[in-house]
Ligand SMILES: Nc1ncnc2c1ncn2[C@@H]1O[C@H](COP(=O)(O)OP(=O)(O)O)[C@@H](O)[C@H]1O
């Protein structure tokens with residue numbers, strides 16, 4: 481507020497509180513009279529919504545491949561009295577060009593951008609949108625709440641399971657959840673050691689469903 485605008489990337493594994501923090505940041509800025517917009521892409525709960533596992537939920541604008549953030553901000557400046565900040569959830573799914581637009585929104589229009597997303601996919605590879613955010617952000621902030629691996633260590637990586645078995649091949653984007661009843665495709669957060677060993681909680685407990693898939 482009154483200071484130089486920033487592009488901040490809040491990064492963490494799945495289930496580390498990113499969407500909760502996104503809605504808290506929006507709440508705090510809005511409470512002080514700042515004008516902002518919420519964006520997301522492919523939230524688990526559906527389109528046009530940011531949802532947190534703590535139960536918070538707010539309407540948001542759905543980002544598509546066509547979304548042009550500079551145009552949105554320019555339009556708001558002429559029609560709606562301008563914007564002070566953008567909150568951008570699921571930013572890993574944004575196109576690198578859209579992240580560049582966000583950087584220009586900060587530098588040329590003085591609008592703060594708070595982006596939230598996972599850095600790497602189930603193969604431990606960077607999402608293109610997250611890579612661009614790491615490259616361009618003024619600050620990359622790791623979430624304070626530590627998601628934990630089944631062994632108790634800090635979870636740093638996201639594993640994907642298909643029918644309960646960890647996989648390392650497949651489409652980069654498959655919307656899903658970490659809940660035990662997540663469906664055919666699920667996710668589990670692990671420490672690096674157990675991600676590299678492909679040891680999910682089910683494998684560690686020796687359950688039938690927790691076998692290794694070649
Ligand atoms: N029943 C619960 N009680 C307390 N905290 C919870 C509960 N369910 C989820 N959480 C918290 O919410 C976090 C997930 O928040 P969320 O914003 O949905 O994460 P992300 O967007 O990073 O996937 C969990 O790490 C946990 O701290």
Ligand SMILES: Cc1cn([C@H]2C[C@H](O)[C@@H](COP(=O)(O)O)O2)c(=O)[nH]c1=O
Nearest residue numbers: 494495598601602638652653654655656
């Ligand atoms: C690891 C990984 C995740 N996804 C998807 C799964 C979820 O829909 C989102 C992450 O949401 P969250 O709010 O951070 O829990 O990303 C994916 O498509 N591909 C992956 O490799």
